[in-house]
Amino acid sequence: MAESNLHQQQFHKALQREPINCGRDGCPGPVEIQDLSQVHDRVKTFACICRLCGWQDQVTGHEQLTPPWDxxxxxxxxxxxxxxxxxxxxxxxxxxxxxxxxxxxxxxxxxxxxxxxxxxxxxxxxxxxxxx
Ligand SMILES: [Zn+2]
Ligand SMILES: [Zn+2]
Incomplete structure (x- = not known):
């Protein structure tokens, strides 16, 4: 649960273009966020790349369409x-x-x-x- 929350937080930050911390301890970044999604993707994928040390990560949503919004x-x-x-x-x-x-x-x-x-x-x- 804690892990999925962290994952969601990372995703939210990427979506809002908020600064993401580099995954390497003590590295001040900056981390660049790239939107890898295609126009019609329902779930977005972002790449996070640290400009300073080259650390990379990908954040993707978790598709779950049911139950729909009521x-x-x-x-x-x-x-x-x-x-x-x-x-x-x-x-x-x-x-x-x-x-x-x-x-x-x-x-x-x-x-x-x-x-x-x-x-x-x-x-x-x-x-x-x-x-x-
Ligand atoms: Zn870094
Ligand atoms: Zn949702």
Whole structure:
């Protein structure tokens, strides 16, 4: 459990482009983060490379698509987004990315993606419940 938490933390840092510590004791880095993912990857992969000592590591999400986000989870995420807060995947604590979709009927639509577990969902915007 502790190990997977550490792994998730590393992944979150890479996703947010936060500084990652070099894996070698006492090495001050800096560690460069490269996004190795393809455009359509549901789960992202990052390479971490220390510019100073050449230490390398890869951080990848852990695909897990079931169970999907339920309505409560989706509404929570929509609410966070409305409040300009980061929306968090309830399964792994990863920040969910909102991507706007082309919309033929002029209604906004978002694709929600968690790049750690690969869960995705489409949502009309604003969500119905929030319009009341
Ligand atoms: Zn280093
Ligand atoms: Zn997730």
């Amino acid at each position: 309505d409560t989870a989706l509404l929570d995420m929509a609410y966070e987004h409305l409040m300009h807060q980061p929306a968090i995947c309830p399964f792994d604590g990863t920040t969910v990315v909102f991507t706007s979709r082309p919309n033929p009927r002029r209604r906004a639509k978002y694709l929600l993606s968690c790049f750690y577990c690969g869960r995705q969902a489409e949502m009309d915007w604003p969500p119905q419940e929030a319009r009341r």
